[in-house]
Amino acid sequence: MNALDQVPPDFLHALGTLRKARCRKELRLAEIPAPARLAPFAVALGAEVMAPGAATPSTPLHGPAAMALAAAQGSGDDSETELATGRFILLHDPEGSDVWDGEFRIVTYIRAELEPEMGNDEMLGTVAWTWLVEALENHKAPYRAAGGTATRVLSESFGTLAERPGSIDIELRASWTPASPDVTAHLEAWSDMVCTFAGLPPLPDGVTPLPHRRRN
Numbered sequence: 001m002n003a004l005d006q007v008p009p010d011f012l013h014a015l016g017t018l019r020k021a022r023c024r025k026e027l028r029l030a031e032i033p034a035p036a037r038l039a040p041f042a043v044a045l046g047a048e049v050m051a052p053g054a055a056t057p058s059t060p061l062h063g064p065a066a067m068a069l070a071a072a073q074g075s076g077d078d079s080e081t082e083l084a085t086g087r088f089i090l091l092h093d094p095e096g097s098d099v100w101d102g103e104f105r106i107v108t109y110i111r112a113e114l115e116p117e118m119g120n121d122e123m124l125g126t127v128a129w130t131w132l133v134e135a136l137e138n139h140k141a142p143y144r145a146a147g148g149t150a151t152r153v154l155s156e157s158f159g160t161l162a163e164r165p166g167s168i169d170i171e172l173r174a175s176w177t178p179a180s181p182d183v184t185a186h187l188e189a190w191s192d193m194v195c196t197f198a199g200l201p202p203l204p205d206g207v208t209p210l211p212h213r214r215r216n
Helices: 009-019 063-075 124-138 184-198
Strands: 027-032 041-050 082-097 102-114 143-155 167-178
Touching: 009 041, 009 082, 009 102, 009 184, 027 184, 041 184, 082 184, 102 143, 102 184, 124 143, 124 167, 124 184, 167 184
Parallel strands: none
Antiparallel strands: 027 041, 041 082, 082 102, 102 167, 143 167
16 A cells, blocks of 8 residues: 555645745755654654844844844854744644644744843843744735744853853744644744744835655
8 A cells, every 4th residue: 555545635736836936045054854753644844034134134134044144244254143943843744633623733843043132131021922923914814723832042151161152032932723734824824933033124025835745
């Protein structure tokens, strides 16, 4: 029996809608191993956003993007700087889940370094959650049963690493139930979220489609 014959049609349809997503061109997106214990069927994507070129951008940058641009202009170093990372996981249980309130669940993780003054903002968690909600609404991605946690991570160095400057990161772990197996808009919304965390301005034009997987 072909392995695909054992995959539920709804999950195959959802995979097809992921491939139709038109994600931000700043995002490096690739399939990664999916967690095996969260659901009978799952697919996972990993993403990273790298710093833009040293040329002055046409729109203002903030957060990690602004810091990386300033560092690039000051050092002349052409090495790339990671601004944000993330994971997008689509889970499917044909039997459904009372916790999910459905047969599908999207689980995401985003992490980015912050400017010190922003990292100390008591409203930071609320802002991070607002970015998620607005991205889903802007892409008209219907959902329900959303939940998440925003965490500030303070890193300090000591001993032989004492000269290394401290840093503050924001981590957002969130999940929600898509209203249907069509999750194209959800991946596109998440793409915008990762870029927002990286400090890049909105860019509705010039998006790049998610490449189709080549089957052997």
